Amino acid sequence: MTTESFEVLVVGGGNAGLVAAITACERNKSVLLIEAAPEYDRGGNSKYTRDWRVAHKAGEFGIAEAYSAEEFLDDLVRVTRGETNLHLAKYVIERSNEVPKWAEKRGVKIGKPLSGALHLSRTNVFFIGGGKALINALYNYFLKLGKTRKCRVVYYTKVIDIYIEDKSFKSLIVERENGLRYTIHGNNLILASGGFQANIEILRKYWGDAVDNFVIRGSRWDTGIPLFKMIEYGAATVGKPDDGHMVAVDFRSPRFDGGIVTRVDSIPFGIVVNKYGERFYDEGEDLWPKRYAIWGKLIAKQPSQTAFSIFDSKVWGLFIPPFQPPISAGTIEELATKLVNFGLEKPDKLVETIQEFNKASIHNKNPDYTTLDGLSTRGISPPKSNWALPIDKPPFYAYPLRPGLTFTYMGLKVDEKARVIHINGNPFDNIFACGEIMSGNILSNGYLGGLGLVIGTVFGWTAGENI
Amino acid sequence: MTEQYTRLNIYKLYEDAIRQYTICNACRYCEGYCPVWNALPLRTLVTKEDTIYFAHLCFDKRNCYYACPYVSPHEFNWNIPRINREIRLNTYRELLGKRIRYSLSFLLLLPLIFLWIKYWPHLAVQYPILNFYNVVPRDILIMGGIIAMLYIMLLSSIYIYKFDRLLNSKLRPSLKTLPEAITDLLLHRWFEKAQYPKQVESNIRFIIHFLIFYGILLDTFATITAYIQEDILRIPSPYPVSNPAVIFGLTGGIMIVVGTIIAIVARCISRRKQKFIATEFIDTAFAFILLLTALSGLLVLYIRIIDNIILMNIKLIIHYNFIYILFFIIPIISTAPHILLRFYSYWIYKTEILKSISTSKH
Numbered sequence: 156m157t158t159e160s161f162e163v164l165v166v167g168g169g170n171a172g173l174v175a176a177i178t179a180c181e182r183n184k185s186v187l188l189i190e191a192a193p194e195y196d197r198g199g200n201s202k203y204t205r206d207w208r209v210a211h212k213a214g215e216f217g218i219a220e221a222y223s224a225e226e227f228l229d230d231l232v233r234v235t236r237g238e239t240n241l242h243l244a245k246y247v248i249e250r251s252n253e254v255p256k257w258a259e260k261r262g263v264k265i266g267k268p269l270s271g272a273l274h275l276s277r278t279n280v281f282f283i284g285g286g287k288a289l290i291n292a293l294y295n296y297f298l299k300l301g302k303t304r305k306c307r308v309v310y311y312t313k314v315i316d317i318y319i320e321d322k323s324f325k326s327l328i329v330e331r332e333n334g335l336r337y338t339i340h341g342n343n344l345i346l347a348s349g350g351f352q353a354n355i356e357i358l359r360k361y362w363g364d365a366v367d368n369f370v371i372r373g374s375r376w377d378t379g380i381p382l383f384k385m386i387e388y389g390a391a392t393v394g395k396p397d398d399g400h401m402v403a404v405d406f407r408s409p410r411f412d413g414g415i416v417t418r419v420d421s422i423p424f425g426i427v428v429n430k431y432g433e434r435f436y437d438e439g440e441d442l443w444p445k446r447y448a449i450w451g452k453l454i455a456k457q458p459s460q461t462a463f464s465i466f467d468s469k470v471w472g473l474f475i476p477p478f479q480p481p482i483s484a485g486t487i488e489e490l491a492t493k494l495v496n497f498g499l500e501k502p503d504k505l506v507e508t509i510q511e512f513n514k515a516s517i518h519n520k521n522p523d524y525t526t527l528d529g530l531s532t533r534g535i536s537p538p539k540s541n542w543a544l545p546i547d548k549p550p551f552y553a554y555p556l557r558p559g560l561t562f563t564y565m566g567l568k569v570d571e572k573a574r575v576i577h578i579n580g581n582p583f584d585n586i587f588a589c590g591e592i593m594s595g596n597i598l599s600n601g602y603l604g605g606l607g608l609v610i611g612t613v614f615g616w617t618a619g620e621n622i
Numbered sequence: 623m624t625e626q627y628t629r630l631n632i633y634k635l636y637e638d639a640i641r642q643y644t645i646c647n648a649c650r651y652c653e654g655y656c657p658v659w660n661a662l663p664l665r666t667l668v669t670k671e672d673t674i675y676f677a678h679l680c681f682d683k684r685n686c687y688y689a690c691p692y693v694s695p696h697e698f699n700w701n702i703p704r705i706n707r708e709i710r711l712n713t714y715r716e717l718l719g720k721r722i723r724y725s726l727s728f729l730l731l732l733p734l735i736f737l738w739i740k741y742w743p744h745l746a747v748q749y750p751i752l753n754f755y756n757v758v759p760r761d762i763l764i765m766g767g768i769i770a771m772l773y774i775m776l777l778s779s780i781y782i783y784k785f786d787r788l789l790n791s792k793l794r795p796s797l798k799t800l801p802e803a804i805t806d807l808l809l810h811r812w813f814e815k816a817q818y819p820k821q822v823e824s825n826i827r828f829i830i831h832f833l834i835f836y837g838i839l840l841d842t843f844a845t846i847t848a849y850i851q852e853d854i855l856r857i858p859s860p861y862p863v864s865n866p867a868v869i870f871g872l873t874g875g876i877m878i879v880v881g882t883i884i885a886i887v888a889r890c891i892s893r894r895k896q897k898f899i900a901t902e903f904i905d906t907a908f909a910f911i912l913l914l915t916a917l918s919g920l921l922v923l924y925i926r927i928i929d930n931i932i933l934m935n936i937k938l939i940i941h942y943n944f945i946y947i948l949f950f951i952i953p954i955i956s957t958a959p960h961i962l963l964r965f966y967s968y969w970i971y972k973t974e975i976l977k978s979i980s981t982s983k984h
Contacts, residue, residue: 202691205651266654269651270653270663283689284651284654284686284688284689285651285652285689285691286691287689287690288688291688291821409697409698412696414649414691414692415648415649475647475648475650476644476647476648476667480644
């Protein structure tokens with residue numbers, strides 16, 4: 156490995172890295188794909204994806220209704236509150252339509268929308284088996300190309316340093332599983348190494364010790380070393396360093412790699428209290444698909460980053476439960492006592508909060524969770540603007556909550572050729588970025604399901620095409 | 623991934639199955655792979671009965687295993703293909719206790735021993751005319767056939783009755799879905815593109831199951847066709863090679879031989895490449911006995927063509943013995959009720975899906 160040199164070095168073996176590597180390889184370049192994870196854990200955060208957001212005509216991909224590029228852009232501008240590079244956003248949206256076709260030709264299987272993700276069935280195209288199946292298909296395809304061309308993968312190999320001279324990439328220093336370090340030379344560098352959600356020490360710089368109470372839902376291999384090395388070399392950044400995609404997850408989740416199954420979706424069906432038993436935000440502010448992405452940060456700002464979603468038997472079955480059953484009890488008092496084990500400090504206050512909430516939520520209409528039904532609380536603060544129903548039908552349930560970080564937003568600034576931009580405004584000669592490491596150019600605020608993967612694919616192509 | 627679910631910790635087996643399926647129900651990425659993943663989202667809470675139902679819906683395609691980000695060494699230690707197999711085996715045990723199964727088989731071996739003692743002298747005699755019934759008298763063959771049929775019917779009813787009670791399903795399979803359930807299973811709708819015996823998708827599972835299933839079916843047809851000609855149409859055997867009975871028998875025999883050989887080879891590959899999943903699709907003993915039975919049948923045909931009557935008698939006796947063993951070993955083979963339980967759970971599945979479509983429309 157020390158003596159070999161490749162035309163293209165790709166750092167990161169998730170969707171974006173694979174797409175870039177495949178594109179370059181199909182153009183007869185010699186490619187080395189460097190993946191930090193061992194083979195069994197390859198694929199980074201792409202493992203946890205399930206769909207692409209795709210602009211399409213009516214009838215395309217088996218979706219009856221159209222989703223125009225204009226509507227796609229409107230959605231993007233709305234969730235990011237305008238914080239997006241319109242030029243790059245339009246470019247991604249324009250090419251999004253080719254993504255499923257490209258992937259299908261390379262072994263990915265397109266399926267029907269998943270039950271439980273029906274709100275995305277008009278805008279998103281789903282692949283069977285989720286992200287790991289997607290990753291497996293692309294790896295198989297890439298390795299097959301490697302039988303006749305010089306395309307290789309090395310697993311369990313992390314980048315330690317990057318050598319750049321005069322804004323021109325020269326070589327990488329990598330460390331293999333056995334601790335040995337090697338220098339690899341390459342003519343081009345494509346960075347697809349994701350965010351830095353798994354780098355607790357760097358997160359601590361921005362979040363303080365609250366980070367110890369974070370659940371890292373995303374891949375444990377995304378430590379952001381290439382990102383910070385590039386920043387040292389003067390690369391311009393996009394996105395706030397103390398920001399990321401963060402949702403409410405089950406307190407009992409594993410520290411890393413909990414993925415999709417840790418998310419708690421019971422919030423709009425009841426109330427949420429902090430460790431002092433007090434409500435702190437409107438649980439019924441808007442439809443859940445539009446609100447779930449704010450709850451991670453809301454909980455991160457609560458004392459001890461702890462909260463509890465409380466609901467009753469009336470709503471059980473209306474949402475997809477997370478990977479563990481809720482805490483349950485026959486009375487509110489008993490439930491409150493049980494929650495002490497998960498950090499509830501004032502169980503009496505919780506009982507009081509629920510009594511107050513119940514008094515403020517008396518309606519003689521049935522709730523409709525598919526729309527903003529206007530069944531609001533009266534006279535309490537914060538209000539619950541929709542679906543406010545008394546919590547009174549035993550057994551009572553609770554999910555203890557923690558903030559769950561999927562990925563961080565800060566990334567490298569790029570141009571429409573996927574070239575990494577220096578702070579002086581000029582691009583590096585032969586350094587490209589694709590995937591989560593640059594998705595902040597387009598999405599650095601809010602979240603739009605299925606967009607991240609499309610950014611990865613489109614910029615993966617772009618990087619592979621421009622070397 | 624070293625943990626074995628033995629009979630001593632069955633409780634733990636179901637507890638773990640519920641834990642793993644609860645993870646699946648929060649993810650649902652595998653929807654579309656097979657009936658298990660289409661049936662799971664229809665419930666919010668997973669019960670022990672659900673896990674038994676899922677286990678028998680599982681075609682052991684293993685696509686879910688390769689698609690799952692939660693397999694070992696992830697702390698969730700997910701391995702549904704394996705746990706499904708454990709549950710299937712446990713169901714077979716629960717449906718009919720080991721002691722009953724073994725005593726049944728032993729009882730049924732007694733007539734075989736009796737026949738062997740009684741007809742042993744005939745084997746050495748060379749018969750002038752080639753007639754199967756000179757080797758083993760016709761009445762005994764027909765009696766044997768009737769006993770075998772009754773026996774299979776009795777066992778099947780016990781299995782279905784007990785399985786239904788085990789599932790404790792509120793859902794009754796509906797007659798409306800019966801034709802579709804049967805067609806799906808006959809067409810092997812769910813077997814294609816399995817990740818067996820290696821990670822690469824292939825149709826090997828489909829081919830194996832198809833060959834063995836239809837091989838057995840063709841051989842059964844062959845027997846029935848021969849019986850009709852002999853007994854109802856009064857056309858004396860042996861029949862020429864162009865006779866439907868021989869054509870069915872020959873084709874079925876070849877299909878079983880090829881199917882079981884591929885199955886045994888695929889098993890060896892899977893054991894090496896998919897050790898971590900550690901599931902088995904068919905009982906090894908069953909595969910071998912099937913193979914030997916089919917081979918002995920083909921040999922009988924071959925010897926008849928080359929016209930060696932002495933050898934013919936011996937081979938015929940051996941072939942009959944294998945068929946007999948095949949029938950009466952069934953209670954010992956743990957996977958024997960597989961076909962019934964698969965059919966019954968798939969029928970329930972079809973009904974469940976139909977019901978969910980009609981409720982979502984309202």
